[in-house]
Amino acid sequence: MVAAALAPAAWLAVSALRGTLGANPVETLEHTTGQWTLRLLLATLAVTPLRRAFGWAWLAPCRRTLGLLAFGYCCLHLCVYALVDLWGAWDTLIEDVLERPYITAGFTGFLLLLPLAITSTRAWMRRLGRRWVVLHRLVYAAAVAGCLHFLWLVKADVLEPLVYAGVLALLLGARVWPYLRRAFAPA
């Protein structure tokens, strides 16, 4: 699974070296790493509902791996944007983060993922105990921020970002559904 998830990064690296990333290689790097961040983040969020629905206990350990892979792509995405695309244009970088809603959303998503990646180890889980679970609910906010980031970036054709947002809505809905059913169930 890790190898499969790292394949896009390897493909990007090889293409970059061969010069086959198209007319705007930096943009290709940005778009591809961003897409894989979102895909892996949604895959992370799919683990628990699938495990519960089908009793697939073996899926449980995948959650952390997928989450860390998503964070890895997120870091690549941010690095390409900040250190390659905007190299030297630091005023634009600060302005972008503060004033462009889609970049503000994306950067917020990164900041939300950061503590989750740091506290993903067993030691941190033990240290935080119950609070670990509460803290890691931030992943929902990060996923929403990521989907908004994509949606607000697109000029007119919102089909692709809406697909991601739709999948996220399903995954979040799967979590809320049991509570709703209980709340509205006849006594």
Added chain:
Amino acid sequence: MLIRRNRLGESLEREVTERSLYLRRREFIRAGSIAAAAILIPGCGRADEVGASSDAPSARSPVRSPDGFTTDETPTPFEDVTTYNNFYEFGTDKGDPSENAGSLVTKPWSVSIEGEVAKPGSVPLEDLLAGTPVVERVYRLRCVEAWSMVIPWRGLPLGQVLARFEPTSRAKYVAFRTLLDPAQMPGQRRSVLDWPYREGLRIDEAMHPLTLLGTGMYGRDLPNQNGAPLRLVVPWKYGFKSIKSIVSIRLQETQPETTWNLSAPSEYGFYSNVNPDVDHPRWSQKREKRIGDFHRTRTLPFNGYAEQVAQLYSGMDLRANF
């Protein structure tokens, strides 16, 4: 430095060229190109391969190129210009137009010239092209998405074309329209934009000698994905103003509706002049990524054509009229 300015003490070409000779410059160029064509391509002594625009302000401009408008920056590779396109009629990804535009039939093609003109009508493309000398110009193209290219165009000065149809005194604006045909333009099967694509210029912008009706680039006819067979080229405005595959040109008294302005009025104004001081909500316009370069360069007001066009907007609040 994008515009080569005359250094102090250096002679301008117009200062060392006798005015009577200068005024006959087009004859020489035409005679020369006919001769060259006659030698190089037997039986093809056409005068329209290289011409000089008749009303280029060479006598005022400090730029040394004879017609004053061509940049000496390195053109963007042809491969990039033909595979990285915004032409939503063929799909919304940059690579879609080069993959899908093969379905566009550009022959025969006619353009209807309508509205406030003494001689309206539907004109076959060959006739439209026949009456005006073709010019070749290397222009910068700046997209609103903050990337840019340098493209050697071939085209007709729009003002000269419009003059042939004799605009009336009520012609204050020019409205352009792209072909509407979902069978040929698969992108039109989805309502991503309000088809057909429409654009517009104020009449003085349309008559400005920088404004071209593009027919080719890199010394050949326009590839379909670049707006064949006839497109607008307005180098001081964001690229989306330069409408592609034009079927209608209407002169009118009122400001025309334009597609991106209808789609998002707060993001795309009617004027859409390149302006590093007015940011788009999504993109800072201070810098641009020149395709082929790794890092960004600063964007110039009016895309570096301020000297030629800034006077069109004197007294206007360019922040309000973005």
